Amino acid sequence: xxxxxxxxxxxxxxxxxxxxxxxxxxxxxxxxxxxxxxxxxxxxxxxxxxxxxxxxxxxxxxxxxxxxxxxxxxxxxxxxxxxxxxxxxxxxxxxxxxxxxxxxxxxxxxxxxxxxxxxxxxxxxxxxxxxxxxxxxxxxxxxxxxxxxxxxxxxxxxxxxxxxxxxxxxxxxxxxxxxx
Amino acid sequence: xxxxxxxxxxxxxxxxxxxxxxxxxxxxxxxxxxxxxxxxxxxxxxxxxxxxxxxxxxxxxxxxxxxxxxxxxxxxxxxxxxxxxxxxxxxxxxxxxxxxxxxxxxxxxxxxxxxxxxxxxxxxxxxxxxxxxxxxxxxxxxxxxxxxxxxxxxxxxxxxxxxxxxxxxxxxxxxxxxxxxxxxxxxxxxxxxxxxxxxxxxxxxxxxxxxxxxxxx
Numbered sequence: 046x047x048x049x050x051x052x053x054x055x056x057x058x059x060x061x062x063x064x065x066x067x068x069x070x071x072x073x074x075x076x077x078x079x080x081x082x083x084x085x086x087x088x089x090x091x092x093x094x095x096x097x098x099x100x101x102x103x104x105x106x107x108x109x110x111x112x113x114x115x116x117x118x119x120x121x122x123x124x125x126x127x128x129x130x131x132x133x134x135x136x137x138x139x140x141x142x143x144x145x146x147x148x149x150x151x152x153x154x155x156x157x158x159x160x161x162x163x164x165x166x167x168x169x170x171x172x173x174x175x176x177x178x179x180x181x182x183x184x185x186x187x188x189x190x191x192x193x194x195x196x197x198x199x200x201x202x203x204x205x206x207x208x209x210x211x212x213x214x215x216x217x218x219x220x221x222x223x224x225x
Numbered sequence: 226x227x228x229x230x231x232x233x234x235x236x237x238x239x240x241x242x243x244x245x246x247x248x249x250x251x252x253x254x255x256x257x258x259x260x261x262x263x264x265x266x267x268x269x270x271x272x273x274x275x276x277x278x279x280x281x282x283x284x285x286x287x288x289x290x291x292x293x294x295x296x297x298x299x300x301x302x303x304x305x306x307x308x309x310x311x312x313x314x315x316x317x318x319x320x321x322x323x324x325x326x327x328x329x330x331x332x333x334x335x336x337x338x339x340x341x342x343x344x345x346x347x348x349x350x351x352x353x354x355x356x357x358x359x360x361x362x363x364x365x366x367x368x369x370x371x372x373x374x375x376x377x378x379x380x381x382x383x384x385x386x387x388x389x390x391x392x393x394x395x396x397x398x399x400x401x402x403x404x405x406x407x408x409x410x411x412x413x414x415x416x417x418x419x420x421x422x423x424x425x426x427x428x429x430x431x432x433x434x435x436x437x438x439x440x441x442x
Contacts, residue, residue, distance in 0.1 A: 048425055049416040050433075051409055094423045096253055098298050106250070112291050140341060145291035147398065147420040159398075208250050 086203045091150030106208050112145055116154075116197055123161075123190060132182055136165025153196040161189055282306040282323065284332075286316035286350060287339040287396065292419075296337060299423050305430075308333070312342045313350030320354050320391075329361055331389040335430065340397040340408060348411040351393055355412035361388045392433055396421055 095105040119142045126134035139161030146155035163172045164182045177185075205211035283300055287293045288311050297307045308323065310316035316338065324332050336354070340347035365388050394415040395408045405416055415433070417426065 048418075048429060049405065051414045091420050093253070095295065096250070098295075098302060098423075099254065104298055108291065108294055111294065115291060137343075141289060143398065144289040144339075144419065148289075148292050148295055150420065206249075 084203070085152060086200050087207075088150035088152050091148070095149070109149065109204050109208065112149055112151075113201060115145060116142060116201075120190075120194060120197070127183075127186065127190065130179070130183060132165045132167065132179065132186075134165075135186055136162050139165055151197075151200045154193060154200055157189055157193040157196055161186060161193065164189065280304070280306050281334040282308060283334060284308050284310065284316065284319055284323065284336045286310045286313060286319075286336065286342070286347065288312055288342040289339070292339070292396075295423075296421075299426070303427070303430075305334075313338075313345030313347055313353075315344075316347075316350045317345070317353045317357070321357060324357075324361065329364070329388070332358070332391040334392070335433075336391055336393040338393055338395050338413065340395050340404070347395060347397070348407055351395075351408070351411040351413055354391070354393065358388060358390060394429070 095108060098104050099106075119138050123135060123138050126138060139158045143155050143158035143162060146158055159172075160170045163170060164177075164186050167176045167179065167182050169175055169177060170185075202211065281304075283305050285293055285296050285300075285307060287296065287309070290311075293309050293311075297309065300307050308319050310319045316336070320332050320336065332354075338347040338351055342350075345353075392415070393413045394417055395413045396417050396419060397404070397408075398419045408416055415429065417429070
């Protein structure tokens, strides 16, 4: 995350304005890739700032549940757009889900959504303006949607276990194996 | 092709790591409680105790409801009033309504503007807001010169001082230099890349807060 402010060296404006800020704020380090924090599924440096806002209203949990609803709707819309070969709609949906995935720290879904955004505009996965054909874009998106769904299921499972909505069955089995 | 997709999916599932969150929400909050007992709260909090100071208000222009929820809660917990708009066109309308609410003296204290939105994007909305502000400044100058060209029902600008320009911060995932240049050209004062660090946003609000409301850490 970076912050950048306007460099106001031009004083020809009609507005009375506050003094031009010139501070440069440091970028907080991301630490979500270690296995001890999020296992590459959720970036806790991003996610934990939401937990810091929790109150009796369980803000972060409601936010996550809202994200699940949003994602399910988006996946449904993506399937429809795919059936209609509507690449631009797929790009918009990718951009939309990318935003909330990024703000929650859901890393893999965010990365795949970004690729979907680019493929839908017939760019390559890195967003370079080398146009690919509609057929190639559809082919890439078809594979990507399956991958994205799996990544989302993984993230959903992780977050539901985190909030105690679901038992961590695999983790319990691993504990038992380690104890034997 | 379906067989290939199924094989691909099976391969992913077979190689998927065993997922186990290393902590739960309960553990997080109990650890956090211990930290808070030992340290002061972080992040700027608006001092609304003075009755002569207006409550600060921020306009959030963002099409993603999840992101709006996060920003809204963050700002409200710091005593800042929030108005929301889900696209640039509504954002411009909400801004104009706020100016009318304040008798033409100012808009919001801050505007947080997503750049990529449907209907009207953030760059265009910023440009429209700046054009509107410029018209208010010109009106204020005309009024101070004793020339009243106001139509009935229009708000009057403060004749004792110029209109106070609103700080607009772009919130976006676009990071290319060209995108930044365009945003500044349209009139934003700052640029934050997503995912937004709320701590950094809080510090930014603290550093750049307008003169007529007080934020203290």
